[in-house]
Amino acid sequence: xxxxxxxxxPQSAFQPRADGRDAGSSSQPVGPLTFRSSAKALDMxxxxxxxxxxxxxxxxxxxxxxxxxxxxxVVIGFVSAFPNEGKSTTAKNFASLDARQDxxxxxxxxxxxxxxxxxxxxxxxRHGLLDLLVGGEMxxxxxxxxxxxxxxxxxxxxxxxxxxxxxxxxxxxxxxxxLDELRAHFSVIVVDLAP
Amino acid sequence: xxxxxxxxxFVDGYQLVIEWGRTRRAAVAAALAANPVIAAxxxxxxxxxxxxxxxxxxxxxxxxxxxxQYMSRYDHRTPEHSxxxxx
Numbered sequence: 001x002x003x004x005x006x007x008x009x010p011q012s013a014f015q016p017r018a019d020g021r022d023a024g025s026s027s028q029p030v031g032p033l034t035f036r037s038s039a040k041a042l043d044m045x046x047x048x049x050x051x052x053x054x055x056x057x058x059x060x061x062x063x064x065x066x067x068x069x070x071x072x073x074v075v076i077g078f079v080s081a082f083p084n085e086g087k088s089t090t091a092k093n094f095a096s097l098d099a100r101q102d103x104x105x106x107x108x109x110x111x112x113x114x115x116x117x118x119x120x121x122x123x124x125x126r127h128g129l130l131d132l133l134v135g136g137e138m139x140x141x142x143x144x145x146x147x148x149x150x151x152x153x154x155x156x157x158x159x160x161x162x163x164x165x166x167x168x169x170x171x172x173x174x175x176x177x178x179l180d181e182l183r184a185h186f187s188v189i190v191v192d193l194a195p
Numbered sequence: 196x197x198x199x200x201x202x203x204x205f206v207d208g209y210q211l212v213i214e215w216g217r218t219r220r221a222a223v224a225a226a227l228a229a230n231p232v233i234a235a236x237x238x239x240x241x242x243x244x245x246x247x248x249x250x251x252x253x254x255x256x257x258x259x260x261x262x263x264q265y266m267s268r269y270d271h272r273t274p275e276h277s278x279x280x281x282x
Contacts, residue, residue: 005215008244052247060210060241067208067238077206079199079233081226085214086243094210110202171201179205191206193199 002063006090007052013041033145035154038120042092046100046150057093064094073183077110077191088116088192095190099152106144106186109157110170113194118156121145128156133174140181153186196230208238215242216249 016038037043045054068074078091088111095107108129109117118125127143132155145154169175170193182189199209211233213223227234 002239004239004241005245005247005250006241006243007247056241060239063239064208064210071207075205075207076238077199077202077209078212079196079209080212080214080218081196081223082214082218085212085218086241087212090210090212090241090243110198112198168201170198171204176204191202193196193202193206195196195199 002059002066004056004059004063006056006060006086009041009044009053009089013044014039033122033125034148035121035145036148037092038123041089042120043096044089045093045097054093054097057090057097060090060094061097072187073189074187075179075183075189075191077193079193080195083114083195085195087111087195088120091190091192092117092121095152095188096147096150098188098190099147099150103188104151104153104186105188105190106153106155106182107190107192108155109192111192111194112157112169115157117154117192118158121154122156125156126159128158129175129178130158130169132178133169133172135174140178140185196226196233200230200232203232203236206236209233209236211237211240212243213240215245217244 017040040047044051045057048054064076076094078087078094080087092107095105099105107117109115109121110129111117112130118128122145125143125145127138129143131138132140132143140155143155145156146152147154179189199206211223227237
């Protein structure tokens with residue numbers, strides 16, 4: 001079993017960015033939806049690629065590459081035993097690292113008990129995973145957001161204020177069908193799961 | 196980890212994230228025992244929020260790549276940290 005030590009990040013990395021560009025500020029009602037992380041911690045592998053954290057995360061990726069080889073598409077779930085263990089930060093950085101290496105990567109917020117990634121990446125999202133699961137006319141691409149300056153795609157869990165759902169959503173045939181559709185568009189799908 | 200187990204129908208492999216120095220070994224073992232599908236498909240374990248200075252107190256050199264003390268070998272701006280050279 002591969003084991004990687006991820007260094008602790010300074011508290012400042014979790015503060016909102018000081019450069020005045022808020023997450024979601026450039027989301028437009030028309031045209032492709034975009035996003036930018038609200039805090040540096042979520043972009044560590046991009047902003048500080050030589051940091052010990054980024055180096056350690058590369059080890060996580062190499063281990064995953066070793067396990068899955070050239071198999072694509074591949075769906076990787078990030079999970080922890082308790083809340084606040086650093087799972088979402090690790091998942092976002094893992095997805096960014098993959099996206100930087102020419103993979104077509106989708107990051108999905110499936111932590112329906114704590115919508116950390118949705119809040120941090122797309123606080124103004126109007127649609128998300130839950131909207132796609134209820135059926136209807138909506139296409140996947142209407143709910144996807146692209147990261148500014150990278151090729152990473154993100155699917156929020158749901159719009160702000162929606163009641164979080166529980167595990168039965170993740171066990172549904174609707175989400176299995178959605179994943180079948182997403183596998184046709186992406187080579188790596190990174191899923192943030194609830195503890 | 197109930198939700199994560201429920202996702203097993205579409206997840207190929209799990210990455211387990213554990214907070215270093217805080218989450219108890221027994222608690223992780225119990226969670227994995229209760230969710231065998233996750234245990235069977237876990238491809239990697241990340242210990243998060245590691246304090247590198249304290250990590251060196253333990254025998255934990257394997258697998259965390261180029262930690263700070265190794266990176267200094269490549270940083271020529273700080274020759275006083277280049278281990279064993281010129282000292």
